[in-house]
Amino acid sequence: MLSLPKPHSDFPFQTHIPAVLPSPFSHVDSSPGIIKDLSDLEKLAVLGHGNGGIVYKVYHTKNRSFYALKVLRLNENGIGILEAEILKRVNSPYIVRCHAVFDNDNCSEGDIGFVMEYMEGGSLHDVLQEHHRLPEEVISVLAKRVLEGLNYLHGMHIVHRDIKPSNLLVNDKGEVKIADFGVSHVVEGKFEVSDSNAGTCAYMSPERIDPDRWGGENADEFAGDVWATGVVMLECFLGYFPLIGPGQRPDWATLMCAICFGEKLEMPEKASPEFQNFVRRCLEKNWRKRATVLELLHHPFVGRNCCCSSTGLGDYVLRGQVH
Numbered sequence: 001m002l003s004l005p006k007p008h009s010d011f012p013f014q015t016h017i018p019a020v021l022p023s024p025f026s027h028v029d030s031s032p033g034i035i036k037d038l039s040d041l042e043k044l045a046v047l048g049h050g051n052g053g054i055v056y057k058v059y060h061t062k063n064r065s066f067y068a069l070k071v072l073r074l075n076e077n078g079i080g081i082l083e084a085e086i087l088k089r090v091n092s093p094y095i096v097r098c099h100a101v102f103d104n105d106n107c108s109e110g111d112i113g114f115v116m117e118y119m120e121g122g123s124l125h126d127v128l129q130e131h132h133r134l135p136e137e138v139i140s141v142l143a144k145r146v147l148e149g150l151n152y153l154h155g156m157h158i159v160h161r162d163i164k165p166s167n168l169l170v171n172d173k174g175e176v177k178i179a180d181f182g183v184s185h186v187v188e189g190k191f192e193v194s195d196s197n198a199g200t201c202a203y204m205s206p207e208r209i210d211p212d213r214w215g216g217e218n219a220d221e222f223a224g225d226v227w228a229t230g231v232v233m234l235e236c237f238l239g240y241f242p243l244i245g246p247g248q249r250p251d252w253a254t255l256m257c258a259i260c261f262g263e264k265l266e267m268p269e270k271a272s273p274e275f276q277n278f279v280r281r282c283l284e285k286n287w288r289k290r291a292t293v294l295e296l297l298h299h300p301f302v303g304r305n306c307c308c309s310s311t312g313l314g315d316y317v318l319r320g321q322v323h
């Protein structure tokens with residue numbers, strides 16, 4: 001059994017919750033009997049470790065369902081508080097759902113726990129580990145779901161800032177959803193500078209890595225999520241991190257050179273013209289010329305298999321479920 005305290009709606013730490021976020025508790029389940037007490041959750045296994053936290057597979061003994069419980073250690077920077085605020089407000093089929101947030105109301109070194117929808121298929125990273133690469137038809141559906149999720153988030157002024165395979169989770173139907181708002185940012189003004197070091201550097205856009213050279217000071221933060229989406233989709237096609245060759249260790253210097261100074265990206269010959277164009281529009285180094293999420297949602301590559309029965313990664317997770 002878990003030792004976190006009862007659910008609490010007022011966080012003990014003062015943090016700046018941006019005014020642009022809509023009012024809280026618009027979706028955290030509040031109906032009786034859903035998830036009221038952490039002691040109703042039985043820890044079954046560790047699903048993964050992230051930055052400062054552990055994710056467990058848990059079983060709710062009263063409603064007899066599985067969930068994922070992410071436990072973060074709160075620190076003096078209030079890490080985890082903005083993530084909780086964001087999770088409490090988002091409600092979209094393209095975002096991993098948060099059913100409850102629990103915090104420790106009486107100590108400065110407490111934990112914060114997020115009870116999340118359990119994604120049976122693990123992450124896209126797990127899928128790629130097992131299947132190495134994905135066909136374009138699947139990537140097309142995947143891209144559509146990620147872009148729909150980003151469109152929703154950006155509409156709420158939320159920049160994800162850490163789109164990467166391990167933050168795209170898959171359920172047993174093969175549907176992909178965006179997870180992990182640990183380094184997300186809420187944009188209040190049109191252009192705003194935030195901590196550009198947060199996130200995973202391999203998927204960072206040129207303007208975040210080298211703001212001087214790529215106009216990062218004035219950059220539209222949402223464009224960084226588009227860049228990362230392009231990197232992930234190309235990685236799915238190739239089966240390895242695309243900005244450096246297969247088998248190379250992506251150290252910081254190599255990455256910085258590839259992202260900020262690299263020659264025009266060579267597209268895989270086998271890729272369709274639509275996919276090549278889609279990736280080029282995402283991986284435009286100059287953020288002013290890069291496609292927007294809305295433009296990409298109308299791109300001929302995106303969702304081109306929507307009329308058929310494809311549910312995205314269904315065939316991939318069902319054959320080799322990781323959890």
Ligand SMILES: Nc1ncnc2c1ncn2[C@@H]1O[C@H](COP(=O)(O)OP(=O)(O)OP(=O)(O)O)[C@@H](O)[C@H]1O
Pocket residue numbers: 047048049050051052053054055068070096116117118119120122123162166167169179180182
């Ligand atoms: N809702 C969930 N259902 C199933 N597995 C999950 C869920 N949430 C997270 N996981 C698993 O736990 C792992 C760790 O998740 P977490 O969000 O803490 O960190 P991360 O994204 O892997 O790393 P980082 O924090 O460094 O970005 C994920 O990669 C995934 O395998």
